[in-house]
Amino acid sequence: MADEKVPVAELENDYAVKLEKSPVFYGTYERKSELQQQTHYCPGCGHGVAHKLIAEALQELGLQDKTILVSPVGCSVFAYYYFDTGNVQVAHGRAPAVATALKRACPDQVVLAYQGDGDLAAIGTAEIVHAANRGENIAVFFVNNAIYGMTGGQMAPTTLVGQTSTTSPWGRRPRNEGFPLHMAELLSTLEAPAYIERVALSDNKNIMRARRAVRKAIEIQRDHAGFAFVEILSPCPTIWNLPAVEARRWVAEKMIPVFPLNVFRDRKPPVCDGAPPQRSAAEVLGIASRAAEQPGAARRHRVKELTIKVAGFGGQGILLLGQLLAEMGMREGLEVSWLPSYGPEMRSGSAHCHVCLSEQRIGSPLIEHPDVLIAMNELSLRKFAAQVKPTGTIFYNREELPPDFAPPEARVVCLPATRLADDLGAGKVANVVMLGGLLEETECLAVKTALAVLETKIRNQQLLELDRRALEAGQQFIDREAHVGAVSQPDGCGE
Numbered sequence: 001m002a003d004e005k006v007p008v009a010e011l012e013n014d015y016a017v018k019l020e021k022s023p024v025f026y027g028t029y030e031r032k033s034e035l036q037q038q039t040h041y042c043p044g045c046g047h048g049v050a051h052k053l054i055a056e057a058l059q060e061l062g063l064q065d066k067t068i069l070v071s072p073v074g075c076s077v078f079a080y081y082y083f084d085t086g087n088v089q090v091a092h093g094r095a096p097a098v099a100t101a102l103k104r105a106c107p108d109q110v111v112l113a114y115q116g117d118g119d120l121a122a123i124g125t126a127e128i129v130h131a132a133n134r135g136e137n138i139a140v141f142f143v144n145n146a147i148y149g150m151t152g153g154q155m156a157p158t159t160l161v162g163q164t165s166t167t168s169p170w171g172r173r174p175r176n177e178g179f180p181l182h183m184a185e186l187l188s189t190l191e192a193p194a195y196i197e198r199v200a201l202s203d204n205k206n207i208m209r210a211r212r213a214v215r216k217a218i219e220i221q222r223d224h225a226g227f228a229f230v231e232i233l234s235p236c237p238t239i240w241n242l243p244a245v246e247a248r249r250w251v252a253e254k255m256i257p258v259f260p261l262n263v264f265r266d267r268k269p270p271v272c273d274g275a276p277p278q279r280s281a282a283e284v285l286g287i288a289s290r291a292a293e294q295p296g297a298a299r300r301h302r303v304k305e306l307t308i309k310v311a312g313f314g315g316q317g318i319l320l321l322g323q324l325l326a327e328m329g330m331r332e333g334l335e336v337s338w339l340p341s342y343g344p345e346m347r348s349g350s351a352h353c354h355v356c357l358s359e360q361r362i363g364s365p366l367i368e369h370p371d372v373l374i375a376m377n378e379l380s381l382r383k384f385a386a387q388v389k390p391t392g393t394i395f396y397n398r399e400e401l402p403p404d405f406a407p408p409e410a411r412v413v414c415l416p417a418t419r420l421a422d423d424l425g426a427g428k429v430a431n432v433v434m435l436g437g438l439l440e441e442t443e444c445l446a447v448k449t450a451l452a453v454l455e456t457k458i459r460n461q462q463l464l465e466l467d468r469r470a471l472e473a474g475q476q477f478i479d480r481e482a483h484v485g486a487v488s489q490p491d492g493c494g495e
């Protein structure tokens with residue numbers, strides 16, 4: 001127990017009580033013009049105390065400017081109005097997943113997730129268990145007030161046996177509603193977590209201990225030392241219908257016996273002997289070591305970033321075309337992303353993917369306004385053409401646009417890839433014909449790179465030959481059409 005380990009006097013020496021507001025909080029809170037000096041929390045609410053402990057620890061450790069706080073849905077949803085740190089507010093229960101992404105993308109930042117019990121232990125149970133099990137390098141503050149506060153007092157997974165709520169007016173009955181979930185104990189059955197402690201905001205002595213636990217979790221975060229979890233038993237006087245002082249006593253007398261205070265885990269995360277070394281995607285694909293020899297590796301690209309949407313029916317090789325482009329980009333030393341979207345059907349359903357090729361790190365794989373649309377069918381043309389940037393290009397898999405189709409601002413290249421592929425004897429290589437056309441028209445990547453990627457993907461020599469010819473057919477079509485000055489008219493397809 002934490003009780004036995006740390007004499008209170010020592011704790012009080014370490015952490016003198018301060019009454020001023022931490023500079024980690026904003027000077028004024030902009031949420032409501034009439035409430036710029038106070039939070040929205042009810043008097044006596046534990047969230048305010050938990051916020052103060054986090055803010056002061058960040059201040060003492062000098063980490064304010066390095067911190068990203070992930071706030072949840074629940075009474076603490078507005079934490080971002082108070083903490084003058086980096087802030088992300090996430091969907092209900094998803095804080096550990098978003099914190100995982102933030103920490104992996106920005107490993108030098110201090111990433112803190114803040115969650116209530118409904119958020120973490122009900123709707124977000126899967127997220128927290130898996131983040132802890134992966135030993136994600138994040139610190140999670142779990143404010144357990146045994147109730148859903150924000151929505152007016154429904155039963156939470158941590159509601160005590162016999163405790164009334166709006167959804168258990170008779171008091172929680174284990175036979176009907178199960179027993180309270182002990183999240184700290186549950187997570188401490190996992191191998192990976194580095195630090196798990198439960199503390200309580202029941203009295204000054206325990207608040208001092210909570211302060212120490214919060215600081216320790218943040219230090220672990222600062223030192224990249226693994227998954228840290230602090231469960232904070234916290235009063236909710238409003239929903240419990242108790243005066244503030246009584247609510248604190250309720251934490252001590254009712255909650256602590258059910259949720260004992262303890263340091264459940266305090267160790268370095270286990271070293272995974274025998275685990276395969278971490279490798280980049282380029283290494284896994286076997287292209288990293290050969291990068292310098294790759295065709296096009298030293299190539300200067302015409303544009304710093306090109307975003308492409310490929311769309312059509314499932315079975316037309318839509319997703320594969322996106323993958324080919326992404327792998328080509330990697331081989332040419334670009335940052336790449338590929339984001340597929342498809343329905344449940346393997347054939348004939350609609351499918352599309354987003355590809356981003358960039359000289360810089362890519363912020364999001366989602367593309368709202370692509371530079372290039374490859375529309376492999378009419379449906380996709382009608383659905384996505386308006387999204388293309390006015391300076392962009394649309395490749396349409398037909399001889400001409402539908403007669404009733406109002407030409408968009410973007411250039412249009414009608415490239416009948418399916419017909420050209422049929423002429424080669426295999427309609428399924430229409431996507432590669434389109435690739436040839438795209439490369440010829442935009443010069444975004446080298447044809448040599450496309451051939452190199454196809455060679456690694458296709459073992460069957462006959463099929464490979466077919467793809468080579470398809471690539472060439474796409475290129476030649478563009479050359480031919482450009483020669484007669486008929487390609488890419490803004491108001492049609494070269495008629």
Ligand SMILES: Cc1ncc(C[n+]2csc(CCOP(=O)(O)OP(=O)(O)O)c2C)c(N)n1
Nearest residue numbers: 073074075092116117118119147148149150
């Ligand atoms: C997806 C989704 N489901 C349900 C809700 C409604 N909702 C908002 S807050 C909340 C419970 C929050 O309780 P808790 O996490 O314990 O935080 P507290 O308010 O007690 O601090 C619920 C169910 C929502 N906003 N979004």
Ligand code: SF4
Nearest residue numbers: 041042045075149236
């Ligand atoms: S309802 Fe409860 S948890 Fe929410 S702000 Fe009020 S006291 Fe705090």
